[in-house]
Amino acid sequence: MRFTPLLFAIGAAAAVLPRDEPAVAAEAMPGSKASARLEDQKPIDGGIKKTIKYNPVKLAPNGMINANIPAPEAPCTDCFVTAVQANLMYQDGSEANVDTGAWLHHIVLSGSPFPGMLWAAGNERPNLRLNTVHKYGFDFPKGMKFGINVDLMSNAMQEKTVTLVLDFEYLPKSNATGYKASYMHWNSIGSPKAKEGVYSFTAANWTSTVSGQLLYAIGHMHDGGTNSRLYINNKEVCRSVMIYNARPHYTVTKENQAKNMEGSEMGGMEGMEGMEGMEHEDAEGETDHGHAAGSASGGEAPPAPAVEWHISDPGLCENFGTIKKGDVMRYEAEYNATKYGLMMHDGEPEALMGNMRVYIGPE
Ligand SMILES: *[C@@H]1O[C@H](CO)[C@@H](O)[C@H](O)[C@H]1NC(C)=O
Numbered sequence: 001m002r003f004t005p006l007l008f009a010i011g012a013a014a015a016v017l018p019r020d021e022p023a024v025a026a027e028a029m030p031g032s033k034a035s036a037r038l039e040d041q042k043p044i045d046g047g048i049k050k051t052i053k054y055n056p057v058k059l060a061p062n063g064m065i066n067a068n069i070p071a072p073e074a075p076c077t078d079c080f081v082t083a084v085q086a087n088l089m090y091q092d093g094s095e096a097n098v099d100t101g102a103w104l105h106h107i108v109l110s111g112s113p114f115p116g117m118l119w120a121a122g123n124e125r126p127n128l129r130l131n132t133v134h135k136y137g138f139d140f141p142k143g144m145k146f147g148i149n150v151d152l153m154s155n156a157m158q159e160k161t162v163t164l165v166l167d168f169e170y171l172p173k174s175n176a177t178g179y180k181a182s183y184m185h186w187n188s189i190g191s192p193k194a195k196e197g198v199y200s201f202t203a204a205n206w207t208s209t210v211s212g213q214l215l216y217a218i219g220h221m222h223d224g225g226t227n228s229r230l231y232i233n234n235k236e237v238c239r240s241v242m243i244y245n246a247r248p249h250y251t252v253t254k255e256n257q258a259k260n261m262e263g264s265e266m267g268g269m270e271g272m273e274g275m276e277g278m279e280h281e282d283a284e285g286e287t288d289h290g291h292a293a294g295s296a297s298g299g300e301a302p303p304a305p306a307v308e309w310h311i312s313d314p315g316l317c318e319n320f321g322t323i324k325k326g327d328v329m330r331y332e333a334e335y336n337a338t339k340y341g342l343m344m345h346d347g348e349p350e351a352l353m354g355n356m357r358v359y360i361g362p363e
């Protein structure tokens with residue numbers, strides 16, 4: 001798997017550490033439960049919900065597309081976006097996910113020239129909300145150029161047409177009394193090589209440049225990950241537990257696997273209609289991105305009827321304290337490949353990932 005280094009190597013200083021046992025019991029720590037889905041949440045403070053469907057994309061059998069969507073529609077301008085969630089759909093409106101071979105490998109939202117990187121997510125498709133208690137949102141200033149980078153992947157042998165869907169909630173600045181822009185720090189271990197067993201990685205320390213509320217954090221990991229830990233001045237404040245196979249389309253059965261293998265190998269990258277001008281990867285090796293059937297490289301059997309382990313929900317840490325300018329933030333990503341196996345493609349384990357975007361509400 002090739003990742004866009006710009007997106008995933010930020011602040012990377014990964015080192016394999018011996019596993020140290022936690023000083024605090026997991027139950028006492030924020031991060032053991034998934035977030036509510038955005039569609040199940042009522043708007044807060046008169047927030048406006050908006051769903052944007054971007055142009056459909058054809059994903060070749062076993063294909064992969066990394067692309068910047070040209071001039072993507074933004075939910076609003078001169079506003080605060082208070083919640084966002086991504087999904088991938090087929091043309092009949094059903095969810096495109098690992099059970100039918102389609103992965104939202106990653107999505108990154110940005111705003112230029114300011115405020116920069118806004119949000120990113122993987123196939124766990126989490127709901128980010130910044131205003132459950134405190135009044136913060138992503139700043140979408142007037143004149144901001146909105147950017148979306150997506151990485152889509154298929155492990156099915158049939159061509160798939162998929163649509164990226166983003167659900168937003170926002171407040172126009174004229175109706176955002178008391179609201180301020182959030183600040184995000186992106187912790188990352190980079191993309192170290194996968195291996196068997198139990199181990200952890202740590203990201204580079206970050207000395208906070210802001211004081212404020214810790215609004216929101218979740219870990220993003222690859223299959224095999226058990227949890228993502230956040231420390232402030234050496235005290236653990238969040239442990240985002242990786243929850244597997246908890247939503248329907250993350251459950252891959254033997255039948256799913258067989259169905260995804262049906263059809264002929266067409267190979268190559270197919271049409272990119274509706275997304276002209278997008279960058280995409282070299283043709284070389286484009287037919288080899290599928291996760292091998294029975295994707296995990298060993299690992300325990302998941303609860304039936306599933307035959308693969310896939311992360312569906314990272315545990316949410318929300319409104320979990322404060323940080324002060326000068327405090328030291330540290331991030332650790334823990335893996336147990338013995339339990340969950342590793343993500344495989346083309347017979348090789350995929351590089352690992354561990355990142356945690358921590359959203360802070362500056363004072
Ligand atoms: C936005 O407007 C609605 C309707 O007038 C009002 O109820 C709400 O409090 C306003 N929200 C903010 C944050 O100003």
Ligand SMILES: *[C@@H]1O[C@H](CO)[C@@H](O)[C@H](O)[C@H]1NC(C)=O
Pocket residue numbers: 205232233234328329330
């Ligand atoms: C990271 O910060 C912690 C204090 O929070 C310190 O104990 C540790 O030595 C630092 N690590 C590095 C590599 O600087």
Ligand SMILES: *[C@@H]1O[C@H](CO)[C@@H](O)[C@H](O)[C@H]1NC(C)=O
Pocket residue numbers: 198300336338339
């Ligand atoms: C890793 O997973 C194996 C298999 O489920 C389990 O026996 C072991 O206790 C786990 N190790 C840790 C440190 O959780």
